[in-house]
Amino acid sequence: MSDTSHVKVIGALGAAIAGGTLQLPRLLAVVLPAFALYGIATVGTEYLLVDAGMYDGRSVLAPDPAGVATINLVGSLVEVLLTIPLSVALYKAFLEPGRWTPYFALGRTELRMLGAFLLVCVIAVGIVIVLSIVLGILGSIGFFVLKSMGVELQGIAADGLKGLPPGVAPAVAIVLLLLALVAFWSIAVVTMRLSIFTVDIVARDRFAFGEAWAMTRGEGWRLFWLVLGMVLVNLVVVGIFAFAISAIAPAFIQAIGEMAEKQVYANPYEALSPAQIVLLVAVAGLGLLAFYGVWGGALVHAYNSVRPRIDSGAPPPGVRGPAI
Numbered sequence: 001m002s003d004t005s006h007v008k009v010i011g012a013l014g015a016a017i018a019g020g021t022l023q024l025p026r027l028l029a030v031v032l033p034a035f036a037l038y039g040i041a042t043v044g045t046e047y048l049l050v051d052a053g054m055y056d057g058r059s060v061l062a063p064d065p066a067g068v069a070t071i072n073l074v075g076s077l078v079e080v081l082l083t084i085p086l087s088v089a090l091y092k093a094f095l096e097p098g099r100w101t102p103y104f105a106l107g108r109t110e111l112r113m114l115g116a117f118l119l120v121c122v123i124a125v126g127i128v129i130v131l132s133i134v135l136g137i138l139g140s141i142g143f144f145v146l147k148s149m150g151v152e153l154q155g156i157a158a159d160g161l162k163g164l165p166p167g168v169a170p171a172v173a174i175v176l177l178l179l180a181l182v183a184f185w186s187i188a189v190v191t192m193r194l195s196i197f198t199v200d201i202v203a204r205d206r207f208a209f210g211e212a213w214a215m216t217r218g219e220g221w222r223l224f225w226l227v228l229g230m231v232l233v234n235l236v237v238v239g240i241f242a243f244a245i246s247a248i249a250p251a252f253i254q255a256i257g258e259m260a261e262k263q264v265y266a267n268p269y270e271a272l273s274p275a276q277i278v279l280l281v282a283v284a285g286l287g288l289l290a291f292y293g294v295w296g297g298a299l300v301h302a303y304n305s306v307r308p309r310i311d312s313g314a315p316p317p318g319v320r321g322p323a324i
Helices: 009-020 024-051 066-095 108-148 153-163 169-204 209-215 220-248 250-262 274-306
Strands: 056-059 264-266
Touching: 009 220, 009 274, 024 066, 024 274, 066 108, 066 169, 066 274, 108 169, 169 209, 169 220, 169 274, 220 250, 220 274, 250 264
Parallel strands: none
Antiparallel strands: 056 264
């Protein structure tokens, strides 16, 4: 295993910035068919929701009417399924830097990506269950310790940390903060390792979870810093497009703000002209593509950095089972 086969955080962030800015024209050309289908599904779902009375002035806490709930469910399912060919096209664009020709397919690679998506869902549910169990155990231990110290637990339930004695509250706050950081680090690293696994599916046209998972072994801190960097880059990139949307359709932003403030649904499109709606959709679409470009550029760069661990001939340690 090569000592230089590590995730290059700075290089990956550079690829992320390029993916969300300079690479956008080429990226759009490659993913155009899949992105167009995804856009049609998203806009079509929103149109049907408006027509079904999604924004009828009811409270956001009220249950959705049957028609709205059905459209939401079906539309969300269709959008999730369409992200699979979109993701494959996105990775193709970054794995083949000189490519400008559009890519769209519904074949074995997309089926493998669907399998990866289902696997990620199972792992995500498992993580939530494990975290719930761990937090429950730690909470029980914490309450037992506090009770043994003579702390009034009813005061804690009512006032939170304020209900703790002055000398205990800072220690509890520090423990909670450390637990939160450990949970965030774990989720971020697992998410990145699973994401690089999906890149490997497209790059090698194989479903080799064991190899892809072992390929990023020992890269936890590099992946963690990469996640933080990607989030910061996306805040800037998406912020630029959000500013453009506010300039194009200020009434839309105002309606969204009032809806959040009053907790009542109101149609944010009523005050817009057809031209403004078209511009809004176009800018929002480019903003979404820039968001994907940041993540895709960083993930593929990270993947290419550790790919020699597989190409060296000997499989990475911990490989289990044959590739599909």
